[in-house]
Amino acid sequence: GAGVSQSPSNKVTEKGKDVELRCDPISGHTALYWYRQRLGQGLEFLIYFQGNSAPDKSGLPSDRFSAERTGESVSTLTIQRTQQEDSAVYLCASSLGVQGGYEQYFGPGTRLTVT
Amino acid sequence: SQQGEEDPQALSIQEGENATMNCSYKTSINNLQWYRQNSGRGLVHLILIRSNEREKHSGRLRVTLDTSKKSSSLLITASRAADTASYFCATTHSSNTGKLIFGQGTTLQVKP
Numbered sequence: 001g002a003g004v005s006q007s008p009s010n011k012v013t014e015k016g017k018d019v020e021l022r023c024d025p026i027s028g029h030t031a032l033y034w035y036r037q038r039l040g041q042g043l044e045f046l047i048y049f050q051g052n053s054a055p056d057k058s059g060l061p062s063d064r065f066s067a068e069r070t071g072e073s074v075s076t077l078t079i080q081r082t083q084q085e086d087s088a089v090y091l092c093a094s095s096l097g098v099q100g101g102y103e104q105y106f107g108p109g110t111r112l113t114v115t
Numbered sequence: 116s117q118q119g120e121e122d123p124q125a126l127s128i129q130e131g132e133n134a135t136m137n138c139s140y141k142t143s144i145n146n147l148q149w150y151r152q153n154s155g156r157g158l159v160h161l162i163l164i165r166s167n168e169r170e171k172h173s174g175r176l177r178v179t180l181d182t183s184k185k186s187s188s189l190l191i192t193a194s195r196a197a198d199t200a201s202y203f204c205a206t207t208h209s210s211n212t213g214k215l216i217f218g219q220g221t222t223l224q225v226k227p
Contacts, residue, residue: 103163
């Protein structure tokens with residue numbers, strides 16, 4: 001069974017451009033999460049999707065950030081008009097559910113560098 | 116925003132010694148989890164302890180949880196060079212949402 005995959009693994013973009021990051025969760029996992037990790041820091045929660053429920057967007061740092069998920073499969077995180085402070089590793093995770101506490105399985109991340 | 120703090124921020128020990136890392140958090144929790152991260156990329160889940168549990172073991176790992184002090188510790192016994200990594204604690208809120216709130220992490224170096 002494949003794990004969580006993310007693409008691209010690295011992305012260099014110019015300030016002001018839009019970027020799209022992709023996450024393929026483990027098949028059958030109903031919950032999908034996006035986190036951001038700045039250099040030398042812990043992970044910051046951005047957004048999560050759980051089944052057909054409305055996503056929890058409480059961690060998105062600005063309206064330049066948005067995410068979509070198609071059913072219980074692929075998710076894309078979009079950052080519009082990128083800024084240098086957006087440079088970070090963006091990590092996606094999935095889990096079997098939410099209630100009661102489930103292990104989250106993380107992808108390898110996308111390293112975003114905004115020049 | 117981060118809600119947890121970990122100490123020490125960095126720890127360097129000799130192979131065979133034990134390593135203890137501590138984590139504190141601020142809100143009431145449903146569970147607390149420990150993750151390991153190698154080379155600043157994907158995280159690996161180590162252990163989950165629920166709010167009604169006090170201690171849990173998994174191989175060379177021992178985790179304790181003190182909800183009255185809002186703190187947890189991770190003990191790695193008989194450390195190996197391969198244990199060199201960053202270790203993070205993460206909590207889920209008692210409202211039972213799935214999102215994890217991470218601490219800043221402890222960087223562990225095990226010298227052969």
